[in-house]
Amino acid sequence: MTRPILTIALFAxxxxxxxxxxxxxxxxxxxxxxxxxxxxxxxxxxxWLSDLFYRALSNFTLRRADGPACRRQSALYEEHLSNxxxxxxxxxxxxxxxxxxxxxxNTYQMGVYDECVDIRYPLKGQYCLSEIKVIPPAGRDYxxxxxxxxxxFGNNHAWKTILGWAxxxxxxxxxxxxxxxxxxxxxxxxxxxxxxxxxxxEAFSPEQFKTVVxxxxxxxxxxxxxxxxxxxxxxxxxxxxxxxxxxxxxxLHHLIRISYQxxxxxxxxxxxxxxxxxxxxxxxKTLLKFNKDDKMHLISTLKVMTMVFVLYGHKLxxxxxxxxxNPKFIENIYLNGPAIIVTGLNVVDxxxxxxxxxxxxxxxxxxxxxxxxxxxxxxxxxxIERIIRLLPTYCAMMAITAHIVPHIGxxxxxxxxxxxxxxxxxxxxxxxxxxxxxxxxxxxxxLLLSWYLSCDIQFFIIGVIVVYxxxxxxxxxxxxxxxxxxxxxxxxxxxxxxxxxxGFDRFPLPSLLFMRNVFLLNESYRPSYMRATPFFGGLAMSxxxxxxxxxxxKFSQTVVHGGTxxxxxxxxxxxxxxxxxYERNRPYYPLEHALHSTISHCTFTVLGIWLTMSYFTSGYxxxxxxxxxxxxxxxxxxxxxxxxxxxxVMLTSQSSQRxxxxxxxxxxxxxxxxDLFMCYMAAIVLYLIVYEPFAKLTKNLLKGKLMxxxxxxxxxxxxxxxxxxxxxxxGTSIEKTTTSxxxxxxxxxx
Numbered sequence: 077m078t079r080p081i082l083t084i085a086l087f088a089x090x091x092x093x094x095x096x097x098x099x100x101x102x103x104x105x106x107x108x109x110x111x112x113x114x115x116x117x118x119x120x121x122x123x124w125l126s127d128l129f130y131r132a133l134s135n136f137t138l139r140r141a142d143g144p145a146c147r148r149q150s151a152l153y154e155e156h157l158s159n160x161x162x163x164x165x166x167x168x169x170x171x172x173x174x175x176x177x178x179x180x181x182n183t184y185q186m187g188v189y190d191e192c193v194d195i196r197y198p199l200k201g202q203y204c205l206s207e208i209k210v211i212p213p214a215g216r217d218y219x220x221x222x223x224x225x226x227x228x229f230g231n232n233h234a235w236k237t238i239l240g241w242a243x244x245x246x247x248x249x250x251x252x253x254x255x256x257x258x259x260x261x262x263x264x265x266x267x268x269x270x271x272x273x274x275x276x277x278e279a280f281s282p283e284q285f286k287t288v289v290x291x292x293x294x295x296x297x298x299x300x301x302x303x304x305x306x307x308x309x310x311x312x313x314x315x316x317x318x319x320x321x322x323x324x325x326x327x328l329h330h331l332i333r334i335s336y337q338x339x340x341x342x343x344x345x346x347x348x349x350x351x352x353x354x355x356x357x358x359x360x361k362t363l364l365k366f367n368k369d370d371k372m373h374l375i376s377t378l379k380v381m382t383m384v385f386v387l388y389g390h391k392l393x394x395x396x397x398x399x400x401x402n403p404k405f406i407e408n409i410y411l412n413g414p415a416i417i418v419t420g421l422n423v424v425d426x427x428x429x430x431x432x433x434x435x436x437x438x439x440x441x442x443x444x445x446x447x448x449x450x451x452x453x454x455x456x457x458x459x460i461e462r463i464i465r466l467l468p469t470y471c472a473m474m475a476i477t478a479h480i481v482p483h484i485g486x487x488x489x490x491x492x493x494x495x496x497x498x499x500x501x502x503x504x505x506x507x508x509x510x511x512x513x514x515x516x517x518x519x520x521x522x523l524l525l526s527w528y529l530s531c532d533i534q535f536f537i538i539g540v541i542v543v544y545x546x547x548x549x550x551x552x553x554x555x556x557x558x559x560x561x562x563x564x565x566x567x568x569x570x571x572x573x574x575x576x577x578x579g580f581d582r583f584p585l586p587s588l589l590f591m592r593n594v595f596l597l598n599e600s601y602r603p604s605y606m607r608a609t610p611f612f613g614g615l616a617m618s619x620x621x622x623x624x625x626x627x628x629x630k631f632s633q634t635v636v637h638g639g640t641x642x643x644x645x646x647x648x649x650x651x652x653x654x655x656x657x658y659e660r661n662r663p664y665y666p667l668e669h670a671l672h673s674t675i676s677h678c679t680f681t682v683l684g685i686w687l688t689m690s691y692f693t694s695g696y697x698x699x700x701x702x703x704x705x706x707x708x709x710x711x712x713x714x715x716x717x718x719x720x721x722x723x724x725v726m727l728t729s730q731s732s733q734r735x736x737x738x739x740x741x742x743x744x745x746x747x748x749x750x751d752l753f754m755c756y757m758a759a760i761v762l763y764l765i766v767y768e769p770f771a772k773l774t775k776n777l778l779k780g781k782l783m784x785x786x787x788x789x790x791x792x793x794x795x796x797x798x799x800x801x802x803x804x805x806x807g808t809s810i811e812k813t814t815t816s817x818x819x820x821x822x823x824x825x826x
Contacts, residue, residue, distance in 0.1 A: 120235050121283035125210070126175050132272075132279035133173040138259060140274065141267040149199050149260035163195050170201070170258045177401060179237050184254045184399035184736045189488050192258035193299040200261035204268050204296040205488050208276065210251045211286040212239050245584035246410035246658055248403035256488060265293040294491045303482035303495055308502075312479040316472075319354075319765050326355040353776070359768040363713055363760075366706045374691050375430045376712030377703045378684075382426045383715060387722055387755060389420060391748045394726040396585075398489065399736035406585060406739070410658060419654035421581035421601065424528060425610040425680040427715075431532060432614030433688060435539045436546075436622075443547040451544075458540050461778060463533065466716070467509070468770035469762060470529065473720040474508060474522055477501050481724060485732045493731035514602040518592050524723050527602040534604045535611040542615060557616055564608035565674055568600065572666075572673040575599075579669030580657040580676065600673060609674075613681040614688075621692045631694040643686045650679045717759035717767055725755045 121128065138150040156164035171187035186205070195201030212218060218239035238250045259268055269291040276287040330352055352358055396406055409417055439458055478501035482494045501522035507513040511534065513520075514527035521527060538560065546553025572579045581601045600606045631639075654676065656662065690696065696703075729751055737743070 120233055121285065123283070124234065125178060125238055128279050128283065128285075130174045132275040136173070136257075136271075136275055138263050138267055138271045141263060141271050143262070143264060143267050146260065146263035146267045149262040152199065153260055163197065163201075166191055167195055167201055167258045170203075171256050175253065175255070178250065178253075179234060180401070181248050181250055181403035181407075182401045182736060183248070183250065183252060183403075184401075185256065186254070186399065186488060186735055187256040187258065189256065189734045192256075193297065195258075196299070200298045200300070202259050202261040202263065202296055202298045203488055204257050204259060204265060204291055206255050206257060206268065206272060206295075207290045207292075208253045208255055208272070209288045209290075210238070210253075210280070211288065213284045213286075244660060245582070245586070246660070247407055248585050254399070261298045265291040265296045268296070292492070294495065295488065297488065297491065301491075303491075303498070305483070306479075308475075309479045309483070312475045315475075316765075322351075323354045323356055323765055323769070326351045326353075327357055330355040330357050350773070353773040354769040356764055358772070359764045362768055362772075363710060363763065364706075366709050368704050371692060372434075373703045373705075373709060374687070375434065377705070377708050378426060378687070379430060379715050380708050380711045382423065383711075383718060384752075385420070386423055387718075387726075387752055388748055389417065389423065390722055390726055391751055392417065392744070393583075394723075394730045394751075395737075395739060395744065395747065398730045398733055400739045401736040402738055403585075410585065413655075415652045415655045418582070418658060419580075419651055421583065422607075422651075422676050422680065425607070425677055426684060427528070428532065428535065428607070428610040429614035429617075429681055429684040431535065432539060432611040432616075433618045433684075434614075435536065436543050436615055436618035439540065439543045440547050443544050455540055455544055457778075459537055461775065462536060463511075464774045464778075465771045466529065466533075468774075469717060469720060469767045470508065472762065472766045473724070474501050474505050477523060477724060478505070481728060485728055487732040487734055489733070490731050493727055497727075514604060518602070521592075523720070524592070525719055528719065531602075531604040531607065532611075535608060539611065539615055542612075546619065554619070557612065557619070561609070561612050561616060564605075564612055565678075567608075568606050568673040568677070569670045571606065572600065573670035576664070576666055577669070578657075579671070579673035580654050582654075582657060606673070607677050609677045610681045610684070613678075614684060617685050617688050621689060624689065624693045629693055631690060633694070633697050636690045636694050636696060639686055640690065643683050647679050647683045650675060711756070714756060714759045714763055717762040718755055721758045721762060722751075722755045725758055726751050729754070 123131070137154055138146050139154065141147055141150065153164055153167065157168060170189075170191040172185045175185045176182065187203075189203050192201040192203040218236045257268065257272075269289055272291070273287070273289040276289060280287050334357075400406075442458075443454065478498045482491075482498045485494060500520065504513070504516065504520045504522050507516050507520070508522050508526045508529075511530040513522065514530040514534075542553060542557050542560065545556050568579075571577075577599050579600070654672065657672075691700075729747075
C-alpha cells in the first residue's frame with residue numbers, strides 16, 4: 077500500500093517540478109516580450125506630433141520677447157483678446173495651432189495671410205512664415221521600408237512616417253514644417269524665433285525630442301511692406317514707355333507712307349530709315365516671313381519641340397518649389413516615372429547642337445569672300461554682331477527682373493521668390509554682360525538661365541575660330557576641331573573622376589523649395605567645359621553634311637527611317653540609365669559617374685548627328701510636311717525671347733499663392749498650358765518692342781545701310797525725279813503736270 081502511494085507522490089512531485097519550470101519559462105518569455113514592447117514604446121512619444129504642436133502654440137504670445145515694443149504690443153493684444161475685440165480675434169484665428177495632414181506631407185500650415193496683414197489698428201498685423209524642424213534623439217531608429225504604394229505604411233507607427241520619411245533625395249521631408257503665424261508688427265523675426273524656440277523646447281523636451289526654429293526676416297511682412305520704388309524703377313518704366321511710344325510713332329508714320337503711296341499709285345520702295353526699324357509693321361513682317369522651301373525648318377521644328385519640353389520641366393520646377401498639399405504626387409514621379417522628367421537636365425543640349433551646326437553655314441561664305449581684310453577684323457565682327465544683337469533684349473530682361481518684377485506681386489513667399497532675384501541682378505548684372513555668369517556661384521547669377529547664354533557665347537567664340545581656320549585650310553580646321561572634340565569628351569571624364577563629384581545632374585526633392593539650390597548641388601551643370609560636346613558635335617556635323625552633299629550621297633528611305641528608330645531607341649536607353657542614380661543607398665562608383673558625365677552629353681548629340689545627316693542629304697519623305705509649318709517657324713523665331721522670359725512668367729504666376737495647392741496631372745497640364753500661352757505672349761511683346769528693332773538697327777548700322785528719315789525721303793524724291801525725267805526722255809505716256817505736282821508736294825513734305 078505504501079509503495080503505490082510513494083510512487084504516486086514521486087510522480088506528482090516530478091510533474092509539479094516540470095510544470096513549474098515550464099511556467100517559469102513561459103513567464104520569462106512573456107516578461108521579455110513586455111520589456112521589448114516597453115523598449116519600443118519608449119522610443120515613441122506619448123503624444124502625437126500635432127498634439128505637441130498644440131501644446132506649444134495653444135496660448136502662444138510674445139509676452140516674453142526681448143524687444144520692449146514687442147512685449148508692449150503683445151500685452152495689448154492679450155488684453156483685447158480677452159475681451160474678444162474683433163482685430164485681436166482676427167489675429168488669433170488667422171493661423172493654425174493644430175497642424176493637419178502631416179502624414180500626407182502637408183508641411184505648409186500657412187493660415188490666412190490676408191486676414192493677418194489687413195489688421196491696421198491699433199497695431200498692424202505681421203505675417204511670418206517660420207520653419208520648424210523636429211529632430212529625434214540620437215540612437216533611435218525610425219526607419220521603415222517604403223513600398224511602391226505611397227499610401228501603404230503597413231503597421232508602422234505614425235511617428236515613423238514623420239521621422240523615417242526624411243533625408244532621402246526622392247522624398248519631401250515630413251519633419252520640416254512651415255508655420256504661418258500672425259504677430260504684432262512691433263515684433264521682429266528674431267523675437268518670434270526666440271519665443272517659438274522657447275515654447276517648443278518646453279513642449280518637446282519631455283519626449284526627449286529637439287526642435288530647431290528658424291524665422292527668416294524676409295518671410296515676415298506687413299501690408300505696407302513693398303519693394304522700394306527707387307530711381308532705377310522709374311527710369312526703367314520710362315525707357316520702356318519711350319520704346320513703346322517710338323514703336324507706335326514709327327508704325328503710324330509707316331502706315332501714312334503706305335497709304336500715301338497707295339493713293340498716288342506709286343510703287344517705289346522706300347529705303348530703310350532709323351525710325352522704320354521700330355515699326356511694328358516691319359517687325360511683324362519679319363516674324364511672319366516664311367519660306368516653305370528653306371531646309372533649315374528642321375532645326376526650327378526641333379528647337380520648338382525641345383523648347384516645349386524645357387518649358388514643361390520649368391513649370392514643374394515652379395510648381396514644386398511652392399507649397400503643395402500632396403507631395404506624394406512628386407514622390408510618385410521619382411518612384412514610378414516618367415523617367416524623362418528626373419533624368420532630363422541635359423535637355424538643353426539640342427540647342428547647343430543646332431547652334432554649332434548653324435555657325436558654319438552662316439559664316440563660311442563670308443570668310444571665303446573676305447580675303448583682303450585682317451584676321452582680327454574677320455574674326456571679331458561675327459562675335460561683335462552676335463553679342464550686340466543679344467544684348468538689348470538681355471539687358472531689358474535684367475532690368476525687368478531687377479526693377480519691375482518685385483512690384484507686380486504679393487504674398488507670404490513673394491519676397492523670397494522675387495526680391496532676392498532682383499538684388500542678385502542689381503549686384504551681378506556685369507557677369508551677364510561679360511557672358512561669364514556660368515563661372516560664378518549660382519547665388520551670384522542674375523537670371524537663372526543666364527548660364528546658358530554664357531556657354532553659348534563662349535562656344536560661339538571658339539566656333540568662329542574653328543570655322544575660319546577650316547575655310548582657310550581644311551586639314552588644319554579638321555585637326556583643330558578634332559582636338560576640341562577630344563577635349564570636350566575627355567575633360568568631363570577626367571574632372572569627375574579626379575574630384576569624385578556626381579556625374580549625373582539630378583534635383584533632389586528636398587532642394588526644390590528654392591530653384592537655385594538645384595543648380596548649386598550640380599557642380600558640373602553650368603561650366604561650359606563640362607558640356608561642350610553637343611556644340612562642337614553640331615559644328616563637325618555641318619562639315620560632314622557639306623562633304624556628303626558635294627559627293628551627292630543619299631540614303632534610302634528604309635535606311636533613314638530604320639536608322640532613326642534605332643538611334644531613338646539607343647538615345648532613350650542612354651537617357652533613362654540615369655534613373656539608377658536615384659536609388660537609395662547606392663554606392664558611389666567613380667568610374668560609373670565619370671563615364672556618365674561624358675555620355676550624358678552625347679545622347680542628344682548622337683541623335684542630332686543622324687537626324688541632320690539624314691534630313692539634309694536624303695530627306696524624310698512625307699514626314700517633312702510636319703517640318704514645313706508657318707506656325708512652327710514663327711515659334712522658332714521666338715526661341716531667344718522665350719529663353720529669357722519663361723522662368724519669370726512661371727515663377728510670378730505661382731509665387732503669389734497663399735495656400736498649398738493640390739497637384740494632379742490635370743492641374744499640372746492646365747497650369748502648363750496657361751503659362752505656355754503667357755510665355756509666348758510675353759515673348760512676342762519683347763520681340764516686337766526690343767529684340768527685332770534693335771537687331772535690325774545694329775545690323776544695318778554696322779553695315780552702314782541706315783540714313784535719317786529726312787535724307788531717305790530726299791533720296792526717294794530724287795529717285796522719283798530721275799524716273800520722271802527718264803520717262804519723259806523716252807517718250808512714255810505720262811502726265812507731266814501730275815507728276816511734277818507730286819514731286820513738289822514731296823519736297824514740301826520734306
